[in-house]
Amino acid sequence: MTAMPMGARPDPTMEEGDAAADLYIEEARVAAYLQRIGAAHPGRPDAAHLRELQFAHVRTVPFENLGVHAGEQIELDARSLVDKIAKGRRGGICYESNGAFAALLATLGYRVSLLSARVFVGDGFCAPFDHLVLRVDTDGSWLVDVGFGRQIEFPLNLDERGEQPGHDGAYRIADAPEGDLDVYCDGELQYRVESRPRALTDFATACWWHTHAPQAHFTQNLVCSLPTDAGRVTLSGQRLIITEGGKRWSTDLAEDAALAAYRDHxxxxLDRLPRVRAPRSAQD
Known part of the structure; x- marks a missing residue:
């Protein structure tokens, strides 16, 4: 597949399954994004470069929900999502990280589809649009997810049913009813993915719920997390959690040290620490 020229607008006759028109961004935003994640321009949209881009994103863009407690509104449009990551040097939840990464890939010439997924929570699946993942078609078909809590570092082959080893575990894709696919890690079901391509706006209601509803996980907790060569580093408010070689250390930091940890890790x-902010309906 030939890469689309930087900043070009997509052909409105593109078939369903190609990246939607509203995913494309300008060349300057692509350059800023690549600089942010420390990746070179891929030159061609193939599977090898996709793997490199995903790894670079996951190792530099944290999974975080700080904006939920700072009163920031998530704008589900490609430019806003990319600007938060590339210019604001922030991370985000699934709708933000996977939405921005989809925009980068689409503009680089990859064929990208946004897919709805439902996270498995132990006694069943969450509602549709609970999670956003990507299907990327190049040298085969790949599941790409840079916005899950554990941040999958490499694309998963959608046609493979055996184990696919990753830095944080062994993944496996299994067929599910109605053409859906189940994603496992180390034998534990993570989420179920639908096959129908969606638009960013289709996730707006679920995104609002996750960032405003009093019972939502993201409104009750603070998280900022990145995988490392040895494991993972996570900051939850003022609690720093380091995981290395299967061992876990937790330290409560003073305010100045916590601000430094957000910067260094x-x-x-930040000019002040984020605090868990109760949703408005919970304050009534």
């Missing part, structure tokens, strides 16, 4: 510059 995640590259996030």
């Amino acid at each position: 995640f590259g996030i510059l």
Whole structure:
């Protein structure tokens, strides 16, 4: 597949399954994004470069929900999502990270589809649009997910039913009813993916719920997390959690030290610590 020229608008006759028109971004935003994640321009949209781009994103863009408690509104459009990551040097939840990464890939010439997924929570699946993942078609078909809590570092082959080893575990894709696919990690079901391509706007209601509803996980907790060569580093408010070689250390930090930890571990510059903010309906 030939890469689309930077900043070009997509052909409105593109078939369903190609990246939607509203995913394309300008060349300057692509350059800023690549600089942010420390990746070179891929030159061609193939599977090898997709793997490199995903790894670079996951190792530099944290999974975080700080904006939920700072009163920030998530704008589900490609430019806003990319600007938060590339210019604001922030991370985000699934709708933000996977939405922005989809925009980058689409503009680089990859064929990208946005897919709805339902996270498995132990006694069943969450509602549709609970999670956003990507299907990328190049040298085969790949599941790409840079916005899940554990941040999958490499694309998963959608046609493979055996184990696919990753840095954080062994993944497996299994067929599910109605053409859906189940994603497992180390034998534990993570989520179920639908096959129908969606638009960013289709996720707006679920995104609002996750960032405003009093019973939503993201409104009750603070998280900022990145995988490392040895394991993972996570900051939840003022609690720093380091995982290395299967061992876990937890330390409560003073305010100044916590601000420094956001800067040093995640590259996030804050003038004050984020605090869990109760949703408005919970305050009534």
